[in-house]
Amino acid sequence: MRPIKKQRLLLIALMLAGIGGAAAFALKSFNENLMYFFSTTDVVSGKAPGDALIRIGGMVVNGSVERPGDSLLVRFKLTDFNRDVPVEYTGILPDLFREGQGIIAKGRLNGQGTFIAEEVLAKHDENYMPPEVAATLKPDTQNNAQ
Amino acid sequence: MNWQDFWAMGGYAFYVWMAYGLTLVILVINIVIPVWQRKRFIQQIRNRQKRSN
Amino acid sequence: MFLVPDSVGRFFHRMASPPHFYAFSGRLMPWLGVIFLLLVGAGLYGGLVLAPPDYQQGDSYRIIYIHVPSAWMSLFIYVMMAAAGVIGLVWRIKLAEIVAISSAPVGAAFTFIALVTGSLWGKPMWGTWWVWDARLTSELILLFLYLGVMALYSAIDDKRVASKAVAILALVGVVNIPVIHYSVEWWNTLHQGPTVTKMDKPSIHISMLVPLLTMAVAFKFYYLIAMLQRARTELLQRERNSQWLKKLLESEG
Numbered sequence: 001m002r003p004i005k006k007q008r009l010l011l012i013a014l015m016l017a018g019i020g021g022a023a024a025f026a027l028k029s030f031n032e033n034l035m036y037f038f039s040t041t042d043v044v045s046g047k048a049p050g051d052a053l054i055r056i057g058g059m060v061v062n063g064s065v066e067r068p069g070d071s072l073l074v075r076f077k078l079t080d081f082n083r084d085v086p087v088e089y090t091g092i093l094p095d096l097f098r099e100g101q102g103i104i105a106k107g108r109l110n111g112q113g114t115f116i117a118e119e120v121l122a123k124h125d126e127n128y129m130p131p132e133v134a135a136t137l138k139p140d141t142q143n144n145a146q
Numbered sequence: 147m148n149w150q151d152f153w154a155m156g157g158y159a160f161y162v163w164m165a166y167g168l169t170l171v172i173l174v175i176n177i178v179i180p181v182w183q184r185k186r187f188i189q190q191i192r193n194r195q196k197r198s199n
Numbered sequence: 200m201f202l203v204p205d206s207v208g209r210f211f212h213r214m215a216s217p218p219h220f221y222a223f224s225g226r227l228m229p230w231l232g233v234i235f236l237l238l239v240g241a242g243l244y245g246g247l248v249l250a251p252p253d254y255q256q257g258d259s260y261r262i263i264y265i266h267v268p269s270a271w272m273s274l275f276i277y278v279m280m281a282a283a284g285v286i287g288l289v290w291r292i293k294l295a296e297i298v299a300i301s302s303a304p305v306g307a308a309f310t311f312i313a314l315v316t317g318s319l320w321g322k323p324m325w326g327t328w329w330v331w332d333a334r335l336t337s338e339l340i341l342l343f344l345y346l347g348v349m350a351l352y353s354a355i356d357d358k359r360v361a362s363k364a365v366a367i368l369a370l371v372g373v374v375n376i377p378v379i380h381y382s383v384e385w386w387n388t389l390h391q392g393p394t395v396t397k398m399d400k401p402s403i404h405i406s407m408l409v410p411l412l413t414m415a416v417a418f419k420f421y422y423l424i425a426m427l428q429r430a431r432t433e434l435l436q437r438e439r440n441s442q443w444l445k446k447l448l449e450s451e452g
Contacts, residue, residue, distance in 0.1 A: 008289045016370060023374040027385075034386045036332040057387060094326030096255060104389055121326045124255060126394040128263070129404040134254030152248070156258035161323050165262045165316040169269070176308050176425045184432040191439065191448060 037104050043115070044083040050109060056085060057104040057123060065099055078105070078115075089117040096122035215294045217434055218443040224427045231424045238417035245410030253407075262320040263407075267395070268415040270313040273341055274376055276306035276422055280348070281373050284366030294430075296362035297437070299369065300352050301429035305422055307345035314338060325389060333382035334390035337375060344372040358437055 027034070037055035038048040048054050058078035065076040072091055076099075077084045087105055097103060102125065107117035155162040213219050246264035253260040283299035286292055317335070318328045329335065348365050355361035383392045394403050395411070403411070438444050 005289050009285075012285060012288065012370065015367075016373065019371055019374050023378070027378070031386075034333050036330065036387050036389055039387075094324065095259075096324050097326075101255075119327075121330070121389060122324060123389055124324055124391055125402075126391045127402040128253050128256075128260060128394065128407050130251035130406065131254040132251075133404055155261065156252060158257065158259035158323055161259055161319045162261050165265060165319045168315055169265045169312050172308050172312055173421060173425075176305060177428055180425070180428040180432045184428075184435060187432065187435055188448065191444070195445075195448070 039080045039082075040078050040085045041080055041083045043085050043109065044113075048109075053106065053108055053118075055104055055106045056087075056115060057102065058085070059102050060097070060099050062099045078103070085115050086113070087115045087117055089120050091120070093120055094122040096124055215292055217294070217438050217441070218447070220294055221431060221434055221447070224431055228424065228427065231420055231427075235417055235420040235424060238413055238420060242410050242413035242417050245413060246407075250407045250410055251404075256324055259320065259323050262316050264410055264414050266313060266316040266320060267411060268418045269309045269316065270338070271415055272418050272422060273306055273310040273313050273338070274379060275419075276302050276309060276426075277341065277344070277369070277372070277376060280306060281366075281369040284362075284369045287362055288366045293359075293437070294434075296359070296366075297430050297433050298426065300348070300362065300365060301426050301433055302422075303345050303348045303352070303365075304429060305425045307342060307349065308425075309418070309422075310338065310342040310345060314342065327389075330389045332388040332390060333386045334379065334388045337379040337382050340375055341372075341379060344368075344375065348372075 037057035040056060040058040042048050043054075043056050048056070056078060058080045061077040061079050061084060065074065067074055074089050074093065075086065076089075077086050079085075087107075089105065089107075097120065102123040104121045104123055105115060105117035106119040106121075107115055110116055153159060153163075214223065242264065247261055250261070252258045280299050280302040283295045283302065287296035287299055314335075317338075321330075322328050348368055351368055352358075352361045352365045355364060382388060383390050395408070435444065
Protein backbone atom coordinates (compact mmCIF):
# COMPACT_ATOMS: atom_id res chain seq x y z
CA MET A 1 0.00 0.00 0.00
CA ARG A 2 1.23 3.47 -0.80
CA PRO A 3 2.11 5.60 2.25
CA ILE A 4 -0.62 8.18 1.58
CA LYS A 5 -3.29 5.49 1.56
CA LYS A 6 -1.85 3.94 4.68
CA GLN A 7 -2.05 7.31 6.33
CA ARG A 8 -5.69 7.80 5.38
CA LEU A 9 -6.55 4.31 6.63
CA LEU A 10 -4.78 4.99 9.92
CA LEU A 11 -6.64 8.28 10.30
CA ILE A 12 -9.96 6.50 9.80
CA ALA A 13 -9.00 3.79 12.30
CA LEU A 14 -8.07 6.45 14.89
CA MET A 15 -11.33 8.29 14.28
CA LEU A 16 -13.34 5.10 14.75
CA ALA A 17 -11.48 4.23 17.95
CA GLY A 18 -12.14 7.72 19.31
CA ILE A 19 -15.84 7.65 18.52
CA GLY A 20 -16.16 4.12 19.86
CA GLY A 21 -14.51 5.11 23.13
CA ALA A 22 -16.68 8.20 23.50
CA ALA A 23 -19.82 6.20 22.79
CA ALA A 24 -18.83 3.52 25.31
CA PHE A 25 -18.35 6.16 28.03
CA ALA A 26 -21.63 7.88 27.17
CA LEU A 27 -23.58 4.61 27.26
CA LYS A 28 -21.94 3.61 30.54
CA SER A 29 -22.89 6.86 32.23
CA PHE A 30 -26.48 6.70 30.92
CA ASN A 31 -26.75 3.02 31.75
CA GLU A 32 -29.49 3.46 34.37
CA ASN A 33 -31.63 5.65 32.13
CA LEU A 34 -31.44 3.15 29.30
CA MET A 35 -33.08 0.50 31.44
CA TYR A 36 -36.67 0.39 30.33
CA PHE A 37 -37.96 -1.18 33.55
CA PHE A 38 -37.07 -2.22 37.12
CA SER A 39 -37.18 -5.82 38.31
CA THR A 40 -39.52 -6.81 41.12
CA THR A 41 -36.52 -7.33 43.41
CA ASP A 42 -35.46 -3.71 42.75
CA VAL A 43 -38.93 -2.56 43.81
CA VAL A 44 -39.12 -4.65 46.97
CA SER A 45 -35.61 -3.75 48.07
CA GLY A 46 -36.37 -0.07 47.58
CA LYS A 47 -34.02 0.56 44.67
CA ALA A 48 -36.87 1.95 42.60
CA PRO A 49 -38.08 5.47 43.48
CA GLY A 50 -41.03 5.21 45.89
CA ASP A 51 -43.56 7.68 44.55
CA ALA A 52 -42.41 8.31 40.98
CA LEU A 53 -43.94 6.92 37.81
CA ILE A 54 -41.90 3.80 37.04
CA ARG A 55 -42.06 0.62 35.02
CA ILE A 56 -41.60 -2.81 36.51
CA GLY A 57 -41.11 -6.02 34.60
CA GLY A 58 -41.59 -9.60 35.64
CA MET A 59 -43.53 -12.79 35.13
CA VAL A 60 -47.19 -13.08 36.08
CA VAL A 61 -47.23 -15.62 38.92
CA ASN A 62 -49.24 -18.75 38.11
CA GLY A 63 -52.61 -18.75 39.83
CA SER A 64 -52.30 -15.17 41.06
CA VAL A 65 -54.63 -13.47 38.57
CA GLU A 66 -57.99 -12.50 40.09
CA ARG A 67 -60.80 -10.31 38.78
CA PRO A 68 -62.93 -9.14 41.72
CA GLY A 69 -66.36 -7.96 40.53
CA ASP A 70 -67.32 -7.45 36.88
CA SER A 71 -65.31 -4.27 36.34
CA LEU A 72 -62.06 -4.27 34.38
CA LEU A 73 -60.08 -4.40 37.64
CA VAL A 74 -57.43 -7.13 37.68
CA ARG A 75 -55.11 -8.12 40.52
CA PHE A 76 -52.05 -10.26 40.00
CA LYS A 77 -48.54 -10.82 41.32
CA LEU A 78 -45.36 -10.18 39.36
CA THR A 79 -42.15 -12.05 40.08
CA ASP A 80 -38.55 -12.26 38.95
CA PHE A 81 -38.32 -15.64 40.72
CA ASN A 82 -36.83 -13.89 43.72
CA ARG A 83 -39.36 -11.37 45.09
CA ASP A 84 -43.04 -10.78 44.26
CA VAL A 85 -44.88 -7.49 43.82
CA PRO A 86 -48.70 -7.32 43.89
CA VAL A 87 -50.14 -5.30 40.99
CA GLU A 88 -53.56 -3.73 40.43
CA TYR A 89 -54.71 -2.64 37.01
CA THR A 90 -57.97 -1.40 35.57
CA GLY A 91 -58.22 -1.59 31.80
CA ILE A 92 -57.89 -3.76 28.76
CA LEU A 93 -54.98 -6.20 28.79
CA PRO A 94 -52.93 -7.09 25.70
CA ASP A 95 -53.68 -10.37 23.89
CA LEU A 96 -50.54 -11.97 25.25
CA PHE A 97 -51.37 -11.30 28.90
CA ARG A 98 -51.68 -14.61 30.74
CA GLU A 99 -50.26 -16.42 33.74
CA GLY A 100 -46.63 -17.33 33.25
CA GLN A 101 -46.16 -14.49 30.73
CA GLY A 102 -43.56 -11.77 31.06
CA ILE A 103 -45.14 -8.32 31.27
CA ILE A 104 -44.16 -4.72 31.94
CA ALA A 105 -46.40 -2.46 33.99
CA LYS A 106 -46.15 1.32 34.21
CA GLY A 107 -47.47 3.03 37.33
CA ARG A 108 -46.75 3.94 40.96
CA LEU A 109 -46.37 2.14 44.25
CA ASN A 110 -49.01 2.92 46.83
CA GLY A 111 -48.23 3.04 50.55
CA GLN A 112 -48.95 -0.65 51.07
CA GLY A 113 -46.38 -1.83 48.55
CA THR A 114 -48.98 -2.56 45.87
CA PHE A 115 -48.14 -1.36 42.39
CA ILE A 116 -51.01 0.58 40.82
CA ALA A 117 -50.52 0.18 37.08
CA GLU A 118 -51.72 2.66 34.47
CA GLU A 119 -50.52 0.60 31.53
CA VAL A 120 -49.70 -3.08 31.09
CA LEU A 121 -47.61 -4.31 28.16
CA ALA A 122 -46.83 -7.92 27.35
CA LYS A 123 -43.20 -8.87 26.81
CA HIS A 124 -43.01 -12.00 24.73
CA ASP A 125 -40.00 -14.27 24.77
CA GLU A 126 -37.80 -15.13 21.81
CA ASN A 127 -39.28 -18.61 21.28
CA TYR A 128 -41.45 -19.41 18.29
CA MET A 129 -43.01 -22.84 17.81
CA PRO A 130 -46.17 -24.58 16.65
CA PRO A 131 -48.82 -25.28 19.35
CA GLU A 132 -48.27 -29.07 19.08
CA VAL A 133 -44.58 -28.67 19.86
CA ALA A 134 -45.34 -26.29 22.72
CA ALA A 135 -47.77 -28.84 24.17
CA THR A 136 -45.03 -31.45 24.45
CA LEU A 137 -42.79 -28.92 26.21
CA LYS A 138 -45.54 -27.55 28.42
CA PRO A 139 -44.31 -28.43 31.92
CA ASP A 140 -40.90 -27.08 31.00
CA THR A 141 -41.89 -23.75 29.45
CA GLN A 142 -44.39 -23.01 32.21
CA ASN A 143 -41.59 -22.85 34.71
CA ASN A 144 -38.92 -21.26 32.60
CA ALA A 145 -40.85 -18.64 30.67
CA GLN A 146 -39.49 -15.28 31.57
CA MET B 147 -56.51 -25.05 2.44
CA ASN B 148 -59.28 -22.64 3.35
CA TRP B 149 -58.82 -19.21 1.76
CA GLN B 150 -61.12 -17.48 4.19
CA ASP B 151 -58.99 -18.64 7.12
CA PHE B 152 -55.87 -17.62 5.25
CA TRP B 153 -57.05 -14.03 4.76
CA ALA B 154 -58.42 -13.84 8.33
CA MET B 155 -54.95 -14.59 9.81
CA GLY B 156 -56.53 -15.81 13.04
CA GLY B 157 -58.09 -12.40 13.67
CA TYR B 158 -54.88 -10.44 13.01
CA ALA B 159 -55.68 -9.73 9.35
CA PHE B 160 -55.38 -5.95 9.70
CA TYR B 161 -51.91 -6.03 11.27
CA VAL B 162 -50.46 -8.80 9.12
CA TRP B 163 -51.76 -7.61 5.75
CA MET B 164 -51.04 -3.98 6.54
CA ALA B 165 -47.42 -4.94 7.26
CA TYR B 166 -47.10 -6.98 4.07
CA GLY B 167 -48.91 -4.40 1.95
CA LEU B 168 -46.78 -1.50 3.14
CA THR B 169 -43.60 -3.50 2.61
CA LEU B 170 -44.65 -4.32 -0.95
CA VAL B 171 -45.38 -0.67 -1.74
CA ILE B 172 -42.06 0.55 -0.31
CA LEU B 173 -40.02 -2.13 -2.09
CA VAL B 174 -41.70 -1.44 -5.45
CA ILE B 175 -41.23 2.34 -5.10
CA ASN B 176 -37.53 1.83 -4.39
CA ILE B 177 -37.04 0.09 -7.74
CA VAL B 178 -39.35 2.26 -9.83
CA ILE B 179 -37.91 5.63 -8.77
CA PRO B 180 -34.26 5.09 -9.87
CA VAL B 181 -35.32 3.41 -13.13
CA TRP B 182 -37.69 6.26 -13.91
CA GLN B 183 -35.01 8.86 -13.00
CA ARG B 184 -32.52 7.15 -15.31
CA LYS B 185 -34.96 7.05 -18.23
CA ARG B 186 -35.72 10.74 -17.76
CA PHE B 187 -32.02 11.60 -17.54
CA ILE B 188 -31.18 9.70 -20.72
CA GLN B 189 -34.04 11.48 -22.49
CA GLN B 190 -32.67 14.84 -21.35
CA ILE B 191 -29.20 14.06 -22.69
CA ARG B 192 -30.65 12.86 -26.00
CA ASN B 193 -32.64 16.08 -26.38
CA ARG B 194 -29.54 18.15 -25.67
CA GLN B 195 -27.52 16.19 -28.22
CA LYS B 196 -30.20 16.73 -30.87
CA ARG B 197 -30.23 20.45 -30.23
CA SER B 198 -26.45 20.73 -30.49
CA ASN B 199 -26.33 18.75 -33.75
CA MET C 200 -4.36 -7.51 -1.39
CA PHE C 201 -1.75 -10.19 -2.16
CA LEU C 202 -4.09 -12.86 -0.82
CA VAL C 203 -6.55 -12.26 -3.64
CA PRO C 204 -6.04 -14.32 -6.80
CA ASP C 205 -5.08 -12.39 -9.91
CA SER C 206 -8.26 -13.11 -11.81
CA VAL C 207 -10.40 -11.76 -8.97
CA GLY C 208 -8.27 -8.65 -8.79
CA ARG C 209 -8.64 -8.13 -12.53
CA PHE C 210 -12.41 -8.62 -12.25
CA PHE C 211 -12.73 -5.88 -9.63
CA HIS C 212 -10.44 -3.62 -11.56
CA ARG C 213 -12.61 -3.96 -14.66
CA MET C 214 -15.78 -3.52 -12.60
CA ALA C 215 -14.45 -0.27 -11.23
CA SER C 216 -14.47 1.20 -14.73
CA PRO C 217 -17.78 2.98 -15.32
CA PRO C 218 -18.70 1.66 -18.79
CA HIS C 219 -18.00 -1.93 -17.76
CA PHE C 220 -19.95 -1.56 -14.58
CA TYR C 221 -22.89 -0.04 -16.42
CA ALA C 222 -23.00 -2.78 -19.04
CA PHE C 223 -22.37 -5.64 -16.64
CA SER C 224 -24.92 -4.54 -14.06
CA GLY C 225 -27.45 -4.14 -16.85
CA ARG C 226 -26.89 -7.70 -18.02
CA LEU C 227 -27.00 -9.01 -14.46
CA MET C 228 -30.32 -7.36 -13.63
CA PRO C 229 -32.80 -9.88 -15.13
CA TRP C 230 -30.99 -12.76 -13.41
CA LEU C 231 -31.07 -11.04 -10.05
CA GLY C 232 -34.74 -10.28 -10.58
CA VAL C 233 -35.60 -13.91 -11.33
CA ILE C 234 -33.67 -15.22 -8.32
CA PHE C 235 -35.28 -12.62 -6.06
CA LEU C 236 -38.81 -13.44 -7.23
CA LEU C 237 -38.25 -17.19 -6.81
CA LEU C 238 -36.87 -16.74 -3.30
CA VAL C 239 -39.58 -14.33 -2.23
CA GLY C 240 -42.26 -16.63 -3.63
CA ALA C 241 -40.84 -19.60 -1.75
CA GLY C 242 -40.34 -17.59 1.45
CA LEU C 243 -43.86 -16.15 1.44
CA TYR C 244 -45.44 -19.51 0.63
CA GLY C 245 -43.44 -21.14 3.42
CA GLY C 246 -44.11 -18.36 5.90
CA LEU C 247 -47.74 -17.54 5.24
CA VAL C 248 -49.11 -20.93 4.13
CA LEU C 249 -46.90 -23.82 5.25
CA ALA C 250 -45.60 -22.58 8.60
CA PRO C 251 -47.90 -23.33 11.57
CA PRO C 252 -49.21 -20.55 13.81
CA ASP C 253 -47.17 -19.72 16.91
CA TYR C 254 -48.20 -21.33 20.20
CA GLN C 255 -48.60 -17.97 21.92
CA GLN C 256 -49.00 -15.34 19.24
CA GLY C 257 -51.19 -17.23 16.78
CA ASP C 258 -50.97 -15.90 13.24
CA SER C 259 -49.79 -12.41 14.21
CA TYR C 260 -46.22 -13.67 14.47
CA ARG C 261 -46.16 -14.04 10.64
CA ILE C 262 -45.05 -10.41 10.51
CA ILE C 263 -41.67 -11.88 11.53
CA TYR C 264 -41.05 -12.92 7.89
CA ILE C 265 -40.66 -9.30 6.86
CA HIS C 266 -39.85 -7.61 10.15
CA VAL C 267 -36.74 -9.60 11.07
CA PRO C 268 -35.17 -9.81 7.58
CA SER C 269 -35.77 -6.05 7.17
CA ALA C 270 -34.13 -5.32 10.51
CA TRP C 271 -31.14 -7.49 9.55
CA MET C 272 -30.90 -5.69 6.20
CA SER C 273 -31.03 -2.29 7.90
CA LEU C 274 -27.83 -3.22 9.79
CA PHE C 275 -26.19 -5.11 6.92
CA ILE C 276 -26.70 -2.29 4.39
CA TYR C 277 -25.35 0.27 6.85
CA VAL C 278 -22.14 -1.74 7.23
CA MET C 279 -21.90 -2.12 3.44
CA MET C 280 -22.42 1.62 3.01
CA ALA C 281 -19.74 2.49 5.57
CA ALA C 282 -17.31 -0.06 4.09
CA ALA C 283 -17.85 1.28 0.56
CA GLY C 284 -17.38 4.75 2.02
CA VAL C 285 -14.01 3.80 3.52
CA ILE C 286 -12.85 2.29 0.21
CA GLY C 287 -13.90 5.52 -1.49
CA LEU C 288 -12.07 7.62 1.10
CA VAL C 289 -8.81 5.67 1.08
CA TRP C 290 -8.49 4.49 -2.51
CA ARG C 291 -10.59 7.24 -4.15
CA ILE C 292 -12.50 4.74 -6.25
CA LYS C 293 -15.44 6.51 -7.83
CA LEU C 294 -17.54 3.37 -8.02
CA ALA C 295 -17.18 2.72 -4.28
CA GLU C 296 -18.51 6.22 -3.62
CA ILE C 297 -21.47 5.49 -5.87
CA VAL C 298 -22.19 2.15 -4.19
CA ALA C 299 -22.07 3.87 -0.78
CA ILE C 300 -24.57 6.59 -1.60
CA SER C 301 -26.78 4.23 -3.61
CA SER C 302 -27.08 1.96 -0.57
CA ALA C 303 -28.48 4.71 1.67
CA PRO C 304 -32.07 4.91 0.34
CA VAL C 305 -32.35 1.11 0.27
CA GLY C 306 -31.12 0.92 3.86
CA ALA C 307 -33.49 3.70 4.90
CA ALA C 308 -36.37 1.80 3.28
CA PHE C 309 -35.56 -1.40 5.18
CA THR C 310 -35.14 0.50 8.45
CA PHE C 311 -38.51 2.14 7.91
CA ILE C 312 -40.10 -1.24 7.10
CA ALA C 313 -38.56 -2.77 10.24
CA LEU C 314 -39.95 0.06 12.39
CA VAL C 315 -43.43 0.07 10.86
CA THR C 316 -43.90 -3.70 10.79
CA GLY C 317 -42.56 -3.83 14.35
CA SER C 318 -45.18 -1.30 15.32
CA LEU C 319 -47.92 -3.31 13.59
CA TRP C 320 -46.71 -6.37 15.47
CA GLY C 321 -46.28 -4.60 18.80
CA LYS C 322 -49.80 -3.22 18.93
CA PRO C 323 -51.63 -6.57 19.11
CA MET C 324 -48.93 -8.46 21.06
CA TRP C 325 -47.29 -6.00 23.46
CA GLY C 326 -50.28 -3.71 23.62
CA THR C 327 -48.54 -0.62 22.25
CA TRP C 328 -47.45 0.78 18.88
CA TRP C 329 -44.24 2.23 20.24
CA VAL C 330 -42.07 2.41 23.36
CA TRP C 331 -38.83 4.31 23.91
CA ASP C 332 -36.80 1.28 24.87
CA ALA C 333 -33.16 0.89 23.84
CA ARG C 334 -33.83 -1.40 20.84
CA LEU C 335 -36.57 0.68 19.25
CA THR C 336 -34.85 3.98 19.92
CA SER C 337 -31.50 2.89 18.49
CA GLU C 338 -33.24 1.58 15.35
CA LEU C 339 -34.98 4.95 14.96
CA ILE C 340 -31.59 6.66 15.24
CA LEU C 341 -30.41 4.39 12.41
CA LEU C 342 -33.23 5.73 10.22
CA PHE C 343 -32.13 9.29 11.00
CA LEU C 344 -28.52 8.39 10.14
CA TYR C 345 -29.62 7.11 6.74
CA LEU C 346 -31.72 10.21 6.12
CA GLY C 347 -28.81 12.38 7.28
CA VAL C 348 -26.48 10.70 4.81
CA MET C 349 -28.95 11.27 1.97
CA ALA C 350 -29.57 14.90 2.94
CA LEU C 351 -25.85 15.67 3.29
CA TYR C 352 -25.10 14.15 -0.11
CA SER C 353 -27.76 16.18 -1.89
CA ALA C 354 -26.75 19.37 -0.09
CA ILE C 355 -23.20 19.39 -1.55
CA ASP C 356 -22.96 20.10 -5.27
CA ASP C 357 -19.50 18.66 -5.88
CA LYS C 358 -20.26 14.95 -5.70
CA ARG C 359 -16.66 13.90 -4.99
CA VAL C 360 -16.63 16.20 -1.95
CA ALA C 361 -20.14 15.09 -1.00
CA SER C 362 -19.00 11.46 -1.06
CA LYS C 363 -16.19 12.17 1.38
CA ALA C 364 -18.50 13.99 3.76
CA VAL C 365 -21.05 11.20 3.55
CA ALA C 366 -18.42 8.50 4.16
CA ILE C 367 -17.30 10.22 7.36
CA LEU C 368 -20.86 10.65 8.60
CA ALA C 369 -21.56 6.98 7.82
CA LEU C 370 -18.41 5.97 9.72
CA VAL C 371 -19.39 7.96 12.78
CA GLY C 372 -22.78 6.23 12.75
CA VAL C 373 -21.21 2.78 12.74
CA VAL C 374 -21.06 2.87 16.57
CA ASN C 375 -24.85 2.59 16.52
CA ILE C 376 -24.73 -0.84 14.86
CA PRO C 377 -23.44 -2.89 17.83
CA VAL C 378 -25.66 -0.81 20.10
CA ILE C 379 -28.74 -1.88 18.13
CA HIS C 380 -27.66 -5.51 18.04
CA TYR C 381 -26.78 -5.83 21.72
CA SER C 382 -29.36 -3.42 23.12
CA VAL C 383 -31.66 -6.29 24.10
CA GLU C 384 -28.85 -7.91 26.08
CA TRP C 385 -27.22 -4.87 27.65
CA TRP C 386 -30.39 -3.28 28.95
CA ASN C 387 -33.89 -4.22 30.06
CA THR C 388 -36.09 -3.66 27.03
CA LEU C 389 -39.64 -4.46 26.02
CA HIS C 390 -38.21 -6.02 22.86
CA GLN C 391 -37.31 -9.66 23.40
CA GLY C 392 -33.82 -11.11 23.00
CA PRO C 393 -32.36 -12.54 19.77
CA THR C 394 -33.96 -15.67 18.36
CA VAL C 395 -31.85 -16.83 15.45
CA THR C 396 -28.41 -15.36 16.13
CA LYS C 397 -28.35 -16.77 19.64
CA MET C 398 -25.40 -19.10 20.09
CA ASP C 399 -26.65 -21.98 22.27
CA LYS C 400 -29.79 -23.28 20.58
CA PRO C 401 -32.14 -21.90 17.95
CA SER C 402 -35.37 -20.94 19.68
CA ILE C 403 -37.53 -21.03 16.60
CA HIS C 404 -39.06 -24.21 15.18
CA ILE C 405 -37.47 -25.45 11.94
CA SER C 406 -40.75 -25.08 9.99
CA MET C 407 -40.68 -21.36 10.82
CA LEU C 408 -36.92 -20.90 10.55
CA VAL C 409 -36.60 -22.08 6.93
CA PRO C 410 -38.99 -19.49 5.42
CA LEU C 411 -37.42 -16.81 7.65
CA LEU C 412 -33.94 -17.51 6.30
CA THR C 413 -35.32 -17.76 2.74
CA MET C 414 -36.80 -14.28 3.10
CA ALA C 415 -33.51 -13.01 4.51
CA VAL C 416 -31.62 -14.25 1.42
CA ALA C 417 -34.36 -12.84 -0.86
CA PHE C 418 -33.97 -9.42 0.75
CA LYS C 419 -30.21 -9.55 0.11
CA PHE C 420 -31.00 -9.96 -3.58
CA TYR C 421 -33.49 -7.12 -3.39
CA TYR C 422 -30.75 -4.92 -1.95
CA LEU C 423 -28.45 -5.82 -4.85
CA ILE C 424 -31.16 -4.98 -7.39
CA ALA C 425 -32.30 -1.71 -5.80
CA MET C 426 -28.75 -0.58 -5.03
CA LEU C 427 -27.53 -1.34 -8.57
CA GLN C 428 -30.50 0.48 -10.09
CA ARG C 429 -29.62 3.56 -8.07
CA ALA C 430 -25.92 3.14 -8.81
CA ARG C 431 -26.57 3.01 -12.58
CA THR C 432 -28.61 6.20 -12.41
CA GLU C 433 -26.04 7.93 -10.21
CA LEU C 434 -23.22 6.81 -12.51
CA LEU C 435 -24.88 8.28 -15.60
CA GLN C 436 -25.48 11.58 -13.84
CA ARG C 437 -21.87 11.79 -12.69
CA GLU C 438 -20.52 10.80 -16.11
CA ARG C 439 -22.82 13.03 -18.10
CA ASN C 440 -19.95 14.53 -20.13
CA SER C 441 -17.97 11.37 -20.73
CA GLN C 442 -17.20 9.85 -24.12
CA TRP C 443 -18.46 6.37 -23.25
CA LEU C 444 -21.89 7.70 -22.36
CA LYS C 445 -22.10 9.61 -25.64
CA LYS C 446 -21.14 6.48 -27.58
CA LEU C 447 -23.58 4.34 -25.62
CA LEU C 448 -26.47 6.66 -26.36
CA GLU C 449 -25.56 6.84 -30.05
CA SER C 450 -25.25 3.09 -30.40
CA GLU C 451 -28.64 2.59 -28.78
CA GLY C 452 -30.13 4.82 -31.48
